[in-house]
Amino acid sequence: xxxxxxxxxxxxxxxxLNAKMVPFAGWDMPVSYPSGIIAEHRAVRxxxxxxxxxxxxxxxxxxxxxxxxxxxxxxVDTPRxxxxxxxxxxxxxxxxxxxxxCIVYKLGPERFLLICNASRRDDVVNWLxxxxxxxxxxxxxxxxxxxMIACQGPTARDTVVGLLDSxxxxxxxxxxxxxxxxxxRILAARTGYTGEDGMEIIAPAEMSNILWERLREKxxxxxxxxxxxxxxxxxxxxxxGQDMDTSTNxxxxxxxxxxxxxxxxxIGRDVLLMTNExxxxxxxIGFEMVGHSIPRHGYAxxxxxxxxxTVSSGSYAPTLNKNIGMGYVPTAxxxxxxxxxxxxxxxxxxxxxxRMPFYSRTPPVASVxx
Amino acid sequence: MxxxxxxxxxxxEHEWLxxxxxxxxxxxxxxxxxxxxGDIVYIDLPPVGxxxxxxKKMGExxxxxxxxxLFAPASGEVLEVNExxxxxxxxVNKDPYGKGWMVRVRLKDKGETTRLLDAQAYQAMLGxxxx
Numbered sequence: 001x002x003x004x005x006x007x008x009x010x011x012x013x014x015x016x017l018n019a020k021m022v023p024f025a026g027w028d029m030p031v032s033y034p035s036g037i038i039a040e041h042r043a044v045r046x047x048x049x050x051x052x053x054x055x056x057x058x059x060x061x062x063x064x065x066x067x068x069x070x071x072x073x074x075x076v077d078t079p080r081x082x083x084x085x086x087x088x089x090x091x092x093x094x095x096x097x098x099x100x101x102c103i104v105y106k107l108g109p110e111r112f113l114l115i116c117n118a119s120r121r122d123d124v125v126n127w128l129x130x131x132x133x134x135x136x137x138x139x140x141x142x143x144x145x146x147x148m149i150a151c152q153g154p155t156a157r158d159t160v161v162g163l164l165d166s167x168x169x170x171x172x173x174x175x176x177x178x179x180x181x182x183x184x185r186i187l188a189a190r191t192g193y194t195g196e197d198g199m200e201i202i203a204p205a206e207m208s209n210i211l212w213e214r215l216r217e218k219x220x221x222x223x224x225x226x227x228x229x230x231x232x233x234x235x236x237x238x239x240x241g242q243d244m245d246t247s248t249n250x251x252x253x254x255x256x257x258x259x260x261x262x263x264x265x266x267i268g269r270d271v272l273l274m275t276n277e278x279x280x281x282x283x284x285i286g287f288e289m290v291g292h293s294i295p296r297h298g299y300a301x302x303x304x305x306x307x308x309x310t311v312s313s314g315s316y317a318p319t320l321n322k323n324i325g326m327g328y329v330p331t332a333x334x335x336x337x338x339x340x341x342x343x344x345x346x347x348x349x350x351x352x353x354x355r356m357p358f359y360s361r362t363p364p365v366a367s368v369x370x
Numbered sequence: 371m372x373x374x375x376x377x378x379x380x381x382x383e384h385e386w387l388x389x390x391x392x393x394x395x396x397x398x399x400x401x402x403x404x405x406x407x408g409d410i411v412y413i414d415l416p417p418v419g420x421x422x423x424x425x426k427k428m429g430e431x432x433x434x435x436x437x438x439x440l441f442a443p444a445s446g447e448v449l450e451v452n453e454x455x456x457x458x459x460x461x462v463n464k465d466p467y468g469k470g471w472m473v474r475v476r477l478k479d480k481g482e483t484t485r486l487l488d489a490q491a492y493q494a495m496l497g498x499x500x501x
Contacts, residue, residue, distance in 0.1 A: 020408075036463075037434045038409040226408070226435055292456070294412055294432055316411040316434055345430075345437070 057121030092268030152198035195235025236357030380492035446475035
């Protein structure tokens, strides 16, 4: 094992299951189990898969100033967030660039939980500290004392409800609920990163093995980061560090609906307002390979022989049985159905701009816009 | 079937060669290789008529996570390509020595096979991690 990698509370469990381990954002994580990425991907689309996502940052903010601090740094209208609700949102820099994409949960009137990318946890903490008012809220990093398990798939909610508490069945999408199990506090949220319905569970680290084992006993399939990536890509979900970073803003990334420009004030608002008025010069598109090759992160996107963009994410998509990808191209070249080429290790291979998400668990209604 | 059949010869790059009486040989990748790669989703093989050179790149094999090079275990002319792998590359994972065969070549020089390993030597090379 390379020195210095962090281990989640489920590390030994992954080794016992013969997982292939890889370094990811400073953590030693399972990329797949012996069943393989495609089988794990299919398990999530057809039944229930479980993922150890304990590497992600879990930051709790408490106190009367918590709401206003979050309202300042997030693109969501935080005061209007009801207790027991989460929202996908952005932390932006002053120039509108994305510092991280997160989920914020309101657990109580003065208690919030911010889930951020593992690779961005330090940056998010520093940013929150930087913007704290003179009488700051309390910031508690809950990451290393807790386990986070994502339970995803058509039967995932039933599995978790059956295991933890029947009241969880009432959770709306992005709803969250705290419950006491055997004297310990668990948070369950109806969220996920796969395009399937499901729950994410946050519990004290000492419960990690018992939760994982009970979920497996109920038929859940352990899944690694490999399947997590193919699932989220099919669902059109962006990955920070590939599809978004500090050089991109939410409007270019096609995620304007998660930025509340009607909010009076938040960091990055002014630049985004201007960008919104002028229009974006480039857009994150989804594309499907026409030629028989797999697009990968970093490959050039070509138009009339010239590079016009770069593949930000790309992979074989097991559910679609196609090769798909995302990348930024000039707005003029981003129309649905447009032909582009991807430079696959020296060969230009034809691709077509398609609608995202590439896969949807409910068939899209005609009136729903991209 | 054994993970490393004794009637095959092996290269250090994890390809196998099955020499037949008629001066041709079949090429594929080993159990160890398919296991390391994970789910194979695409294979790029040389066309019929192409010349391949021992230990030089002859194609590419892609898994979900990565692209790897395929090296020819022996020199020769490609006579036949397993077209079935285009639509069912997973055959390489499931049956690397049977349905997962990749190309048949007319061997240029049968003497080249002395540079390959037998099953025992290949397994020894894999060491305790190979199984």
